[in-house]
Amino acid sequence: MDDLTHLPPLDRLRAIMAALRDPATGCPWDVEQSFATIAPYTIEEAYEVADAIERQDWAELKGELGDLLFQSVFHARMAEEAGLFDLDDVATAISDKMIARHPHVFGSESNAKSAEQQVADWESVKAAERVARARGGVLDDVALGLPALMRAEKLQKRAARVGFDWPDIGHVVDKIAEEAHELAEARDILPQDKIEEEMGDLLFVMANLARHLKVDPETALRRANAKFTRRFAHIEAALARRGKRPEDSDLPEMDALWDEAKAHGL
Helix, strand or coil: CCCCCCCCHHHHHHHHHHHHCCCCCCCHHHHHCCHHHHHHHHHHHHHHHHHHHHCCCHHHHHHHHHHHHHHHHHHHHHHHHCCCCCHHHHHHHHHHHHHHHCHHHHCCCCCCCCHHHHHHHHHHHHHHHHHHCCCCCCCCCCCCCCCHHHHHHHHHHHHHHCCCCCCCHHHHHHHHHHHHHHHHHHHHHCCHHHHHHHHHHHHHHHHHHHHHCCCCHHHHHHHHHHHHHHHHHHHHHHHHHCCCCHHHCCHHHHHHHHHHHHHCCC
């Protein structure tokens, strides 16, 4: 195909996507894809963006943001082929939404508001948009495709807006103790599907605790995962210096090395 380097960056990306999807001359893999098959990659790319930010790897972040942008271009191209909308429509829709949701910036409202008040205003605008879309249920448009922990928090936030919430954190902590007790009992007397249900109840309340503490549970768990990885890597390295692998060790030895990693701030 013709050289595309003369095009502005976004036009170039759009042309590349069109070439990849060309039924006659494009890439067979790209041509075969659909919204459903690409969606998992879109989610994966969003997490890779978050991972680069967590590691403060700014050079990698540039590439990851490009990967995520490409996902939007991919979906928009498939929509254009189906006669639904195109990339310009996507850009117009988000621009219109941002202007409508920021009357204190683009309208006549005062911008002398706290961040909390602006969040409250944002939620009010979104609620009005849901009514306009004839989605009457409070929880109707909390996306099913979200990671389960994130969706739990969003469901609880939405319910809390209409008053369905514990009045203080003490009630949440009591509920965690109750659910943990039920799970401990379930493991010996209930079938596996019921144990899974009790585990889900406990995780759901833990997400509620995070919300009351104003902690993002996805971020908290991602950081806990990273911490576990660092400390276990310390265990492996220490064992290697002793001529061992983890499977050659035992729990007391590895636990001592874990404490050593904690002492070193890992």
